[in-house]
Structures are given as structure tokens and as C-alpha cells.
Amino acid sequence: MPEIAEVARIVNRLRTHLVGKMITKVTPFEDAIVYKDTTHKAFKQALEGKKVLEARQWGKYFWLVMNSSPHPLMHFGMTGWICFQHDSTAHYRATTPEKNPEWPPRFAKFLLQLPDASELAFTDPRRLGRIRLIDHPTGDLRSVSPLLENGPDPVQSPVSVAWLSEKLAARRVPLKAWLLDQSVLAGIGNWVGDEILYHARIHPEQVTNTLDEEMVKRLHGALGYVTGLAVKAEADSSKFPEDWLMLHRWGKGSKKENKLPSGEKIDFVKVGTRTSAYVPGLQKLVGEAVKKRARKVKEVEGGDGEQEEGEGSEAEVKPAPKRRAKAKAVKKEEVGGDVPPPARRSLRGAAKAVKEEPEPKEEESDSESPEVPAKRAKRVR
Known part of the structure; x- marks a missing residue:
């Protein structure tokens, strides 16, 4: 984008x-x-x-x-x-x-x-x-x-450390999601946000109101440095410094391992609905965020622990459907009656039972908004 x-x-x-x-x-x-x-x-x-x-x-x-x-x-x-x-x-x-x-x-x-x-x-x-x-x-x-x-354009209207600290303290969301909010700061998208967090040495899942004074200062410096240089270079990657994350992040899903020139490994984590690139050896979760992430990894069985706080982020655990026939049999045993063999369900009853089961929910898409089919429209002369 x-x-x-x-x-x-x-x-x-x-x-x-x-x-x-x-x-x-x-x-x-x-x-x-x-x-x-x-x-x-x-x-x-x-x-x-x-x-x-x-x-x-x-x-x-x-x-x-x-x-x-x-x-x-x-x-x-x-x-x-x-x-x-x-x-x-x-x-x-x-x-x-x-x-x-x-x-x-x-x-x-x-x-x-x-x-x-x-x-x-x-x-x-x-x-x-x-x-x-x-x-x-x-x-x-x-x-x-x-x-x-829209919030301030960080190049045309640079923000102060005090402004940044106040805004961060007022929210409780993952920092990467906060950076992408255009009502907070205008113009930051996925790769610029990742680059800022990499240079600030802050994990993309770090919660905004958990940043200490030193972290806020690092974030402020990285915000001005990355956006300023990127705009000056007009997004021409050949003009970016060799150690920039952006130059080495595009191999996700390929057999080639993503690494920085220093040898540090680049990994990926989903924050909200966006895939974020980060360097685990340099960007570590600190404070209560570490415990929260560990709990989520434990709660989501077989998952990768990459879900974020917020609506719909917790793993849904649905109770097993009740078996009515078995319940009736147990009830008869309690009153001392004979338990007849379970009745054979008719095809009509089975079809009805299948119909009554709720349809599975669709998984959330990783894109920002639904794709609209492109079309070549009429030309006005």
C-alpha cells in the first residue's frame, strides 16, 4: 500500500x-x-x-x-x-x-x-x-x-516527546495497531510502522500504556528518523541504509531465511489483522505484556499465540452438544426402570438435527478491507 x-x-x-x-x-x-x-x-x-x-x-x-x-x-x-x-x-x-x-x-x-x-x-x-x-x-x-x-503528519508537523507520551498513556492497544491508526498519526502504514518499531527496539505487540520514559524517547526518535528519511528518499529503497528492515523483510513464506546483514533473524507476527515483521533478538516484550502473551499461547491450543487483545481475540470454546437420547437413559436408570436399547434415528430426524447445528464462523481476513473486483469503466468524451 x-x-x-x-x-x-x-x-x-x-x-x-x-x-x-x-x-x-x-x-x-x-x-x-x-x-x-x-x-x-x-x-x-x-x-x-x-x-x-x-x-x-x-x-x-x-x-x-x-x-x-x-x-x-x-x-x-x-x-x-x-x-x-x-x-x-x-x-x-x-x-x-x-x-x-x-x-x-x-x-x-x-x-x-x-x-x-x-x-x-x-x-x-x-x-x-x-x-x-x-x-x-x-x-x-x-x-x-x-x-x-487525521492526526499530525510526522514530517510536516513533527510531534513532541510530551505529546507522544500523553497519547500512548491514554490507550491500551498493541503499539503496532496504534501506529497504523490514522487519527493518531497520518501516513504511517505497515512497512513504515515496522521500520519505526525496529529502530526503536520495541516489540510490535507491546501495549501502548506500558511504555516507560526511555521507550517513549526511543520511539519518538525512530518516528522522526524513519519518516523523514523515507519521504526524502521518495520511498526509493536503493537510497535506504543497508541495515533497514524494509530491505530484508520480503521473503516471508519462502525457503530463504530472512536475516539482517548483522545475522539477526527476522520473524513475523500478526498484530490485529496485519502481519508485522520484527527482529526477536532486538525487539522483546517487556513487563506485563510478556505474561499476557504467554497466557494467550497457552489458551489457544495448537495456535501460534499471535492473537491480540481486543474484541474477538480470545479463543472461543463452545460446549459440546447435548446428547438427548443418553440423557433420557440416565434419567430412567435413576428411577429404577429398564433401559431400552437406543432408538434408531430416522433419516428425516438426522437431517433436521444437521440443519439445526450452527454454521461455522468464517475466519477473519488478513486484508484491511474486502477486495472489490476491478472493472474497466465507460469513458466520458
């Missing part, structure tokens, strides 16, 4: 290719899910013939300040991205530039044409991204919803 650093990369590309220019043509594609509280037709009408004054970011959100309201506010979701027709290296997953990239790209939601006839496209295969139009006189969308509900 594009996080604070990947979004910074796109905003910088928008400033290079789009800011200060007129949008000569807008080609939107119908999608009632991605276009949030607006339509593809309204998007075309709002942007076509308008000049882009600025490109801004707050956490995972980014927007264009136009020469007149409304202003387009966007969020990538899981797989969204902005593709530039003549700048294929801008894609955060690309290892080498494509010689002849497909254009328009698949799963495009809109195309913007510039005066030099080049285009850029917003794409989203899983349709979990969002495109909004916000009416605001100045284009400072940080003061309106949905950005109003």
Missing part, C-alpha cells in the same frame, strides 16, 4: 509535471465506488480548463489546489497510483522503466491532458482508492473532513 513516502513521491512528480499548467482535457471513467460523494462527470466539469496552483499532501492523502473551487482530494487505498505518460520510473513498484508502456494504462479512473499533449492517469485495480471534490475558498483542505479527522 502507498504510504507517506510513496505519496510524497507522487506529489513531487505532480509538482514537476502538473503544477503551474492548465488541464486542457479530462477523460474520466465511470466508477461509483472510487468517486466518493461525486461522479466522474462532475470531476470532468470541475477540472477541465482549470489551472493547477499547488500539489499538497497530508499523510496518505494528497490534493491539487486549483485556481478556483472545488479541489480534487485523492487517496490511493491499497493499489492506487498516478502514472505519468513520459515518466514511467515514477511507479513505486517499478524496477526498470518500461520501454513501451501501455497507454492509457489499465484500471484508469481518469486521464488529465496537459498543454504539451502529455497525460497522467489515476489507476486503481482493486478500487479501494477514493477521489473527492472539496469546495473550499483557499484550498487548505487540512481544515475540513476527511483530513480534519
